Amino acid sequence: MYSLASYRLMTGNEAVAFAVKQVDVDFISAYPITPQTIIVERLSEYVSSGELDAEFVPVESEHSALSACIGASLAGARVFTSTSSQGLALMHEVMYIASGMRCPIVMAVSNRALSAPLNIHGDHSDIMGSRDAGWVLIFCENPQEVYDYTIQAFRLAEHPEVLLPVAVNLDGFTVSHSSEPVAILEDEVVRAYLPRRERPRLEFEEPASFGVFALPTHYFEFKVEQEKALRKAGEVLEEVSAAYPNRSGRLLKLSKFNEDGRIAIICLGGTAGTVRHVVKKYGMKDFSLISLKLFSPFPSEELLDALKEAEGVVVMDRATSPGAPLPPLASNVAASLYEAGVRLPLMSVVYGLGGREPTLKMIVEMLEKSRERIGEGGPVVSRMYLGYGGG
Amino acid sequence: MPISKLADLYGREGLSPGHSACQGCGATIAVRQVLLAAEPPYIVVSPTGCLEVISTPYPFTAWRVPWVHVAFENAAAVASGIEAALNVLERKGIGRRHKVIVIGGDGGTFDIGLQALSGAFERGHNILYVCYDNEAYMNTGIQRSAATPPGSITTTTPAGKRERKKDIVSILVGHGSPYVATASPHLWKDLTNKVRKAQSIEGPTFLHIIAPCPRGWYFDPHLTIKLAKLAVETRIFPIYEVENGRYRINYLISRPRPVEDYLRLQNRFAHLLRPENAALLEEFKRWVEDRWSQLLKMAEAFPA
Numbered sequence: 044m045y046s047l048a049s050y051r052l053m054t055g056n057e058a059v060a061f062a063v064k065q066v067d068v069d070f071i072s073a074y075p076i077t078p079q080t081i082i083v084e085r086l087s088e089y090v091s092s093g094e095l096d097a098e099f100v101p102v103e104s105e106h107s108a109l110s111a112c113i114g115a116s117l118a119g120a121r122v123f124t125s126t127s128s129q130g131l132a133l134m135h136e137v138m139y140i141a142s143g144m145r146c147p148i149v150m151a152v153s154n155r156a157l158s159a160p161l162n163i164h165g166d167h168s169d170i171m172g173s174r175d176a177g178w179v180l181i182f183c184e185n186p187q188e189v190y191d192y193t194i195q196a197f198r199l200a201e202h203p204e205v206l207l208p209v210a211v212n213l214d215g216f217t218v219s220h221s222s223e224p225v226a227i228l229e230d231e232v233v234r235a236y237l238p239r240r241e242r243p244r245l246e247f248e249e250p251a252s253f254g255v256f257a258l259p260t261h262y263f264e265f266k267v268e269q270e271k272a273l274r275k276a277g278e279v280l281e282e283v284s285a286a287y288p289n290r291s292g293r294l295l296k297l298s299k300f301n302e303d304g305r306i307a308i309i310c311l312g313g314t315a316g317t318v319r320h321v322v323k324k325y326g327m328k329d330f331s332l333i334s335l336k337l338f339s340p341f342p343s344e345e346l347l348d349a350l351k352e353a354e355g356v357v358v359m360d361r362a363t364s365p366g367a368p369l370p371p372l373a374s375n376v377a378a379s380l381y382e383a384g385v386r387l388p389l390m391s392v393v394y395g396l397g398g399r400e401p402t403l404k405m406i407v408e409m410l411e412k413s414r415e416r417i418g419e420g421g422p423v424v425s426r427m428y429l430g431y432g433g434g
Numbered sequence: 435m436p437i438s439k440l441a442d443l444y445g446r447e448g449l450s451p452g453h454s455a456c457q458g459c460g461a462t463i464a465v466r467q468v469l470l471a472a473e474p475p476y477i478v479v480s481p482t483g484c485l486e487v488i489s490t491p492y493p494f495t496a497w498r499v500p501w502v503h504v505a506f507e508n509a510a511a512v513a514s515g516i517e518a519a520l521n522v523l524e525r526k527g528i529g530r531r532h533k534v535i536v537i538g539g540d541g542g543t544f545d546i547g548l549q550a551l552s553g554a555f556e557r558g559h560n561i562l563y564v565c566y567d568n569e570a571y572m573n574t575g576i577q578r579s580a581a582t583p584p585g586s587i588t589t590t591t592p593a594g595k596r597e598r599k600k601d602i603v604s605i606l607v608g609h610g611s612p613y614v615a616t617a618s619p620h621l622w623k624d625l626t627n628k629v630r631k632a633q634s635i636e637g638p639t640f641l642h643i644i645a646p647c648p649r650g651w652y653f654d655p656h657l658t659i660k661l662a663k664l665a666v667e668t669r670i671f672p673i674y675e676v677e678n679g680r681y682r683i684n685y686l687i688s689r690p691r692p693v694e695d696y697l698r699l700q701n702r703f704a705h706l707l708r709p710e711n712a713a714l715l716e717e718f719k720r721w722v723e724d725r726w727s728q729l730l731k732m733a734e735a736f737p738a
């Protein structure tokens with residue numbers, strides 16, 4: 044049993060900060076960057092007003108923010124940070140170290156485009172650039188999911204069979220800055236959901252060396268063990284979400300809508316809401332929607348299961364992977380299909396770069412285009428830039 | 435409390451024998467002295483560099499005290515995180531405070547780590563930052579750093595470095611650090627006293643230790659301590675401390691030895707002693723004189 048405290052009107056950023064406060068983190072270190080800044084500001088307020096008993100270390104860069112988080116995590120603290128875009132890029136080096144040192148840090152990423160040209164608006168280029176850093180990557184559609192998934196992220200990260208950092212992604216502005224009423228849990232319910240667990244830490248009486256170097260004789264094993272732990276996070280997530288008190292807020296690997304549609308649209312984050320709306324509003328019943336909540340470890344099995352009846356897929360990427368055969372999400376979907384021996388027509392759509400939000404009209408255009416391409420005699424793989432104005 | 439006997443030291447040999455430093459490595463001698471004096475309980479943080487690599491080839495470690503390395507440019511940030519986290523964990527009754535000591539090379543301190551160092555000192559974390567200065571990037575094969583002295587040959591300054599050495603002490607004094615000092619392993623009492631003093635002071639403190647490196651300076655391993663001594667007695671590496679902006683020269687060298695006595699023993703300076711390079715030698719001497727006279731002026735203007 045659980046009790047919902049109430050509803051609170053919150054933006055995505057505020058939902059992160061509120062969840063982090065309830066989670067009773069010990070340590071926060073972050074650096075301001077749009078569109079994440081409000082998270083840092085709210086948390087500073089909670090700490091200075093005494094609502095949250097934590098140390099807030101206002102570092103001089105994101106590189107130092109994540110470095111300080113690693114130090115704090117190894118000292119035994121429950122740790123949080125957040126960033127966007129250039130800040131995440133600056134953390135890139137340290138992200139690999141956080142996962143390699145098995146630090147259960149939770150980070151919110153208010154996703155934003157990468158420079159150049161400079162752009163403060165939403166897309167997924169930032170996190171996709173770090174997708175091989177060995178973190179668990181979660182995507183949220185709305186402030187409610189942001190709230191629920193942030194809390195669950197801590198339990199997943201700290202699970203003894205996982206001990207890996209988790210990034211909770213929310214689209215810059217469309218989710219980070221949109222308000223909606225969020226169902227929140229009581230503080231005690233959150234605390235009971237997240238008991239403290241022992242893990243190795245820096246302690247004078249039990250001296251250990253952390254962050255050693257490994258020669259070719261051992262490095263490979265370290266990295267494979269780490270990858271196994273990341274795969275394990277997929278299994279552990281099931282128990283983590285099953286235990287989450289608010290049933291409707293449980294973090295599933297993916298959510299499905301209109302399962303009978305013959306063409307499946309696959310996307311990450313807030314865009315799922317727009318696609319769902321279009322399918323409903325225009326009665327485009329031949330489309331189903333798969334909103335992926337977990338990008339890493341990639342839930343291939345669940346995805347294949349969801350695609351059992353599909354005749355084709357449209358994969359929406361809000362990032363490009365210049366020079367690669369397919370952008371990140373499409374590439375993972377294609378690999379999953381290949382592994383299952385399924386040769387489903389796939390339309391790869393790149394959209395929304397630098398905050399060019401997909402309008403209803405754009406989504407309709409995309410769906411219509413996919414009807415033409417996914418059918419008798421169509422190409423196995425086709426590509427489209429949605430909303431692109433160039434030639 | 436000044437230390438007069440080794441037995442008075444706290445006595446934890448933090449770095450065990452068997453590590454893979456070169457014979458006569460000045461850095462490891464300095465580290466041993468620092469840890470013998472350090473007040474427990476403490477945690478050591480190191481940036482990437484010789485010290486990290488010689489001490490922790492998995493599955494071995496030479497560290498008998500808790501130790502952590504994260505990357506090259508962020509030791510001061512990691513230390514900030516540990517220090518701040520232990521404050522709150524102690525407050526919540528789920529951890530206890532430790533002293534935090536960073537021990538890093540000159541590259542990780544003067545160059546790539548300077549931003550994190552500056553941030554940590556500006557924020558006022560309660561840490562002791564020790565730089566063992568071997569005056570180049572030794573771990574990657576003797577490349578110049580901002581701490582490399584003028585004239586010195588490194589693999590990236592094959593004709594000798596043109597620039598002077600960065601004045602790290604002034605930079606940290608400029609951050610308002612309550613205690614910044616220099617030390618040399620040949621003056622172990624002074625060094626260990628400074629460690630204790632630094633740790634007894636609240637706030638970010640800094641110890642800059644000269645660490646002769648046989649491999650990178652090209653000298654015979656048995657000369658390490660002699661070279662540290664010569665560096666001090668020639669005024670090349672003055673021993674002083676700055677407490678709340680007040681200067682005290684701990685070893686006033688009234689009659690300096692000729693710098694040639696120091697340069698001659700190291701092949702990194704061999705070319706400076708050749709007649710055709712007299713101008714370079716002059717420039718080296720001017721640097722030493724300028725530094726010393728500036729230090730005297732500071733000690734006169736802001737005496738301890």
Ligand SMILES: Cc1ncc(C[n+]2csc(CCOP(=O)(O)OP(=O)(O)O)c2C)c(N)n1
Nearest residue numbers: 482483484506539540541542570571572573
């Ligand atoms: C970001 C980054 N750049 C470069 C390196 C390569 N690197 C490792 S140690 C090192 C030099 C270390 O020099 P210093 O700090 O003076 O310590 P020493 O090895 O001399 O003890 C360099 C350049 C690195 N590890 N990380």
Ligand code: SF4
Nearest residue numbers: 456459484572647649
């Ligand atoms: S290269 Fe120099 S600093 Fe590095 S281990 Fe050898 S003597 Fe010590």
